[in-house]
Amino acid sequence: MRFEHEDWRELSRRALEHIKGKVDYADIRFVSRDGQSVEVKNGAVEGVTLTQDSGFGVRVLKDGCWGFASSSTPGLDEVLRVAEEAVAIAKASSLVPGHRAVLAPARAVEDVWRSPYKKDPFEVKLEDKLELLLEAERRVREGGGGKVVVAQAGTAARREAKSFASTEGSYIEQTITEAGAGLTAYAVGPGELQRRTYPNGDRDLSGLYGWEAIEQLDLVGQAERVGREAAELVEAKPCPSGVTDVILDSTQMVLQIHESCGHPTELDRVFGTEAGYAGTSFLTPDKLGKLRYGSEHVTLVADATVPHGLGTFKYDDEGVPGQRTVLVDRGLFSNYLTSRETAERLGQESNGTMRADGWNRMPLIRMTNINLEPGDWTLEEMIRDTKDGLLMEINRSWSIDDKRLNFQFGCEVAWEIKDGSVGEMVKNPNYTGITPEFWSSCDAVADRDHWRLWGTPNCGKGEPSQIMHVGHGASPTRFRKVRVGVGR
Amino acid sequence: MTHERVEETLSRCLELSRADQTEVVVKASRTYLTRYATNYVHQNTAETDAEVWVRAVLGKKIGMATAKVLDDETLRRTVRRAEDIARVSPDLPDFASLPDVTAAGGPVESPAYSKATAECTAEERARGVGRVCALAAKYGFEAAGAFSTGVSVLAVANSLGVRRYAEMTRASLTAIVIGPSGSGYAEDLGVDAGRLDVDRVAETAVGKCRDAQDPVAVEPGEYEVVLEAPAVADLVTYLAYLGLGALAVQEGRSFMCGRLGQKVTGEKFTLWDDGTDPSGMPLPFDFEGVRRQKVVLIEGGVARDVVYDSYTAGREGGRKSTGHALPPMMHYGPMPLNLFVEPGDADLESMVRGTKRGLLVTRFHYTNPVHPVLTTLTGMTRDGTFLIEGGKVGRPVKNLRFTDSILGAFEGIEALSRETWLSEMFGFGAVRAPAMKLASFKFTGVTQH
Numbered sequence: 024m025r026f027e028h029e030d031w032r033e034l035s036r037r038a039l040e041h042i043k044g045k046v047d048y049a050d051i052r053f054v055s056r057d058g059q060s061v062e063v064k065n066g067a068v069e070g071v072t073l074t075q076d077s078g079f080g081v082r083v084l085k086d087g088c089w090g091f092a093s094s095s096t097p098g099l100d101e102v103l104r105v106a107e108e109a110v111a112i113a114k115a116s117s118l119v120p121g122h123r124a125v126l127a128p129a130r131a132v133e134d135v136w137r138s139p140y141k142k143d144p145f146e147v148k149l150e151d152k153l154e155l156l157l158e159a160e161r162r163v164r165e166g167g168g169g170k171v172v173v174a175q176a177g178t179a180a181r182r183e184a185k186s187f188a189s190t191e192g193s194y195i196e197q198t199i200t201e202a203g204a205g206l207t208a209y210a211v212g213p214g215e216l217q218r219r220t221y222p223n224g225d226r227d228l229s230g231l232y233g234w235e236a237i238e239q240l241d242l243v244g245q246a247e248r249v250g251r252e253a254a255e256l257v258e259a260k261p262c263p264s265g266v267t268d269v270i271l272d273s274t275q276m277v278l279q280i281h282e283s284c285g286h287p288t289e290l291d292r293v294f295g296t297e298a299g300y301a302g303t304s305f306l307t308p309d310k311l312g313k314l315r316y317g318s319e320h321v322t323l324v325a326d327a328t329v330p331h332g333l334g335t336f337k338y339d340d341e342g343v344p345g346q347r348t349v350l351v352d353r354g355l356f357s358n359y360l361t362s363r364e365t366a367e368r369l370g371q372e373s374n375g376t377m378r379a380d381g382w383n384r385m386p387l388i389r390m391t392n393i394n395l396e397p398g399d400w401t402l403e404e405m406i407r408d409t410k411d412g413l414l415m416e417i418n419r420s421w422s423i424d425d426k427r428l429n430f431q432f433g434c435e436v437a438w439e440i441k442d443g444s445v446g447e448m449v450k451n452p453n454y455t456g457i458t459p460e461f462w463s464s465c466d467a468v469a470d471r472d473h474w475r476l477w478g479t480p481n482c483g484k485g486e487p488s489q490i491m492h493v494g495h496g497a498s499p500t501r502f503r504k505v506r507v508g509v510g511r
Numbered sequence: 512m513t514h515e516r517v518e519e520t521l522s523r524c525l526e527l528s529r530a531d532q533t534e535v536v537v538k539a540s541r542t543y544l545t546r547y548a549t550n551y552v553h554q555n556t557a558e559t560d561a562e563v564w565v566r567a568v569l570g571k572k573i574g575m576a577t578a579k580v581l582d583d584e585t586l587r588r589t590v591r592r593a594e595d596i597a598r599v600s601p602d603l604p605d606f607a608s609l610p611d612v613t614a615a616g617g618p619v620e621s622p623a624y625s626k627a628t629a630e631c632t633a634e635e636r637a638r639g640v641g642r643v644c645a646l647a648a649k650y651g652f653e654a655a656g657a658f659s660t661g662v663s664v665l666a667v668a669n670s671l672g673v674r675r676y677a678e679m680t681r682a683s684l685t686a687i688v689i690g691p692s693g694s695g696y697a698e699d700l701g702v703d704a705g706r707l708d709v710d711r712v713a714e715t716a717v718g719k720c721r722d723a724q725d726p727v728a729v730e731p732g733e734y735e736v737v738l739e740a741p742a743v744a745d746l747v748t749y750l751a752y753l754g755l756g757a758l759a760v761q762e763g764r765s766f767m768c769g770r771l772g773q774k775v776t777g778e779k780f781t782l783w784d785d786g787t788d789p790s791g792m793p794l795p796f797d798f799e800g801v802r803r804q805k806v807v808l809i810e811g812g813v814a815r816d817v818v819y820d821s822y823t824a825g826r827e828g829g830r831k832s833t834g835h836a837l838p839p840m841m842h843y844g845p846m847p848l849n850l851f852v853e854p855g856d857a858d859l860e861s862m863v864r865g866t867k868r869g870l871l872v873t874r875f876h877y878t879n880p881v882h883p884v885l886t887t888l889t890g891m892t893r894d895g896t897f898l899i900e901g902g903k904v905g906r907p908v909k910n911l912r913f914t915d916s917i918l919g920a921f922e923g924i925e926a927l928s929r930e931t932w933l934s935e936m937f938g939f940g941a942v943r944a945p946a947m948k949l950a951s952f953k954f955t956g957v958t959q960h
Contacts, residue, residue, distance in 0.1 A: 062842055067603045071596045072575040072840045075589075078560070092557040095579045105559070112555045115633030119641045121551025149599050157601070172763040211763045216884045296548040298655035299687050302876065302893075305959075383558045422879045422912075424891040429912055429958035431889050433881055451882060455912070455956055486657045487544055487556070488938060509955050510881060510889065510914030 035188035054382035078382035087123025088116035127367035131192035140233030144180035166250025178204035203229035208253035217256035264508030268412035276497035287427035290365040302425025317462030327391035332494035333478030340386040343375035380489035392494035398468030469498035512539035521668035530567035542661030567593035571602040607825035616802030619795035627705035628680035667800035695719025696894035735869030744934035744942035757823035758844025776921035784847035792941035803834035848940030855927030912956035923950030
């Protein structure tokens with residue numbers, strides 16, 4: 024027997040019927056993912072891979088304790104076995120005393136949703152993809168001369184079909200199609216390895232799009248510059264060490280927002296459930312509505328409704344509608360990303376951020392699209408207004424402490440700013456700070472015309488590991504008196 | 512998934528294939544994880560999974576397809592898809608062949624199976640977690656971590672006659688115990704869940720936590736350091752990631768480029784990979800079915816070798832795969848996953864006694880490369896960092912950020928412990944490492960806790 028989409032509703036009904044007398048709450052999710060990745064490197068095809076992944080997971084709550092079991096084996100017998108296994112695991116959880124979960128109320132929903140796209144990325148001929156990528160990759164090498172030792176071009180597409188059914192009466196089906204592409208050049212010199220990418224790091228999935236997104240990227244048109252800049256970086260002067268003003272391009276703001284706002288506002292992390300892995304958060308509930316997180320220029324929102332975001336969906340994996348929530352309002356820490364269980368502990372309802380990485384994982388609170396609202400500067404005005412500083416682009420290295428306070432981020436490239444003008448290229452730029460001090464030093468945010476929504480398809484959290492697709496929108500942003508060139 | 516069913520799946524895919532060469536990998540697992548925090552179980556999971564990967568080779572063209580459902584129709588479709596992809600792909604000029612029986616090496620044994628792990632129940636894991644939580648609660652602390660057990664199967668077959676099957680188990684327990692102003696950490700990892708020392712993990716993490724309260728801030732700068740084994744394992748893991756695979760060397764990305772035979776660290780540092788050593792987490796063959804060989808990577812501070820898969824070996828003429836291929840859809844190249852750092856003759860106490868003014872580091876957090884060729888990494892200390900003054904462990908200190916070249920820091924290895932410990936490597940490999948005393952390690956920042 025195979026996993027047929029049309030069976031999901033009936034299998035879900037049978038599973039929930041089978042265990043509902045034994046638990047206080049249960050839900051079941053079926054997930055089927057198709058993926059295609061095409062990678063070319065140094066004039067050859069490195070890999071074309073088609074992946075298919077499907078299965079189901081049953082989550083139960085009994086006496087305030089969770090149990091979860093999952094399987095990729097199809098068939099009603101396995102569905103009923105796994106449902107029973109989840110109940111048994113919940114019973115085992117109750118052997119350890121302590122906190123007991125209570126769910127905030129949620130409305131039962133019946134709905135079907137498909138993310139929109141214009142051109143199905145799975146229908147584009149492989150030959151056409153290869154032709155585009157090989158040409159772009161060739162131009163990367165040309166642009167880099169002899170210094171580029173690795174030139175890569177890749178494209179990826181993913182389609183996830185999933186259902187959610189609960190003992191509270193919800194049944195939701197969603198189908199999400201994602202696509203993206205990118206270029207990478209590595210150039211070497213004595214004791215030096217430099218990377219340049221387009222459009223933004225190793226992010227082959229950029230959003231909820233079809234092939235039209237790849238066509239708009241103009242990979243071939245950008246390729247020569249990517250190769251050339253990688254080669255130039257090898258010879259560029261090193262990042263100075265000291266304190267200076269920094270303008271972060273929207274490509275680097277992605278990482279800045281992700282690590283220092285997105286993760287610390289996850290309420291499960293705040294309550295300690297990630298302590299055993301990547302840590303907790305400095306944004307404890309006593310700071311809610313009181314802490315000055317950043318300057319008045321800083322308004323950060325979690326928005327699962329923004330079109331085409333890689334963190335966009337109609338319902339989360341608890342069946343709660345995707346929403347827009349202000350996390351930081353003109354500098355004031357205002358809200359968290361929540362689930363039904365964690366929201367209840369604050370007397371709230373969930374703002375719909377629970378997602379699971381596939382059929383075999385329990386949902387966790389995950390970022391949606393965490394965006395910095397645009398300001399009213401142009402980038403040109405910001406540069407003209409900066410006497411001495413650095414303009415940094417595209418993340419290359421990241422590290423932050425286990426409460427999300429002390430961070431150090433490195434970028435692919437920076438350009439000096441001297442007396443209001445952009446100057447020479449700088450290699451190995453990095454900067455460090457303490458989260459609220461850093462965001463409080465923000466004094467300029469570029470306007471809507473400079474604002475871009477980027478996809479981050481590699482957000483890690485949880486044990487067993489879950490990799491989530493999230494989005495971040497931002498425009499170039501200036502921070503004053505930042506420590507740069509750490510470790511030189 | 513039964514052994515018989517795995518063998519049937521391998522055979523069926525090979526039968527269905529019309530490619531010049533075909534490789535089939537079956538991966539199946541049953542894994543369980545009991546996750547806890549603030550002294551209760553907040554996540555408790557079970558997963559039953561099976562997967563098949565098919566690599567079809569037509570001349571020098573290669574196609575890959577995977578599937579989760581292993582019925583005949585899906586296997587047929589998956590094989591066809593891999594062939595279709597190969598058909599339209601350009602040549603991979605450096606590709607020579609999938610490994611044949613000779614290249615794959617002789618028979619292998621799978622020393623990595625434990626019945627106690629395979630049969631470990633949710634109740635047993637919960638009881639173990641309960642012991643950690645109870646001890647933490649006794650001191651008014653909160654414990655977090657995970658107790659995981661699992662059994663997995665890896666089977667590889669190809670049309671040149673290679674056929675491998677291994678059944679392995681893995682069990683691990685981690686504990687972070689958190690007090691009002693500091694935390695402690697301990698871990699245990701092995702093949703046999705019955706041999707995990709739950710009480711030692713609990714006592715060590717609680718003891719560290721007690722010692723870690725009321726930390727003081729120290730200025731960043733260069734310090735002598737005594738690194739406990741998890742901290743050493745973290746640094747070694749990144750060395751492997753950055754440059755101990757042949758592809759990184761062939762592409763000029765590795766710190767080993769042009770340095771084989773040369774001194775790269777102090778003479779006390781020797782590092783090897785051995786996927787057959789039962790004191791690690793053995794995996795006797797790689798994802799191409801090639802028997803894993805012991806490869807000495809750095810010996811007495813001198814760069815000796817890197818690890819190979821069949822593709823990177825084929826690019827160097829006379830080389831043979833050392834049995835370090837990663838799954839074929841990962842394009843990172845071969846990587847060592849079973850690392851061993853040679854121990855010394857010291858112990859933790861003597862290393863502390865030999866430190867005038869330095870820091871004792873339990874482990875690092877969120878380590879990441881800053882400059883791959885210089886092996887410069889950055890990361891934070893976590894879960895127990897202490898000042899050492901006059902040969903004695905003193906006050907706990909607030910966590911510090913390091914930014915330093917690892918090979919450079921290893922120039923100054925002054926002592927290594929006799930005892931070694933096993934740590935996770937990216938969640939699937941493992942590093943067995945001793946504690947280490949370094950003459951100097953550069954800290955570039957400090958945080959607020």
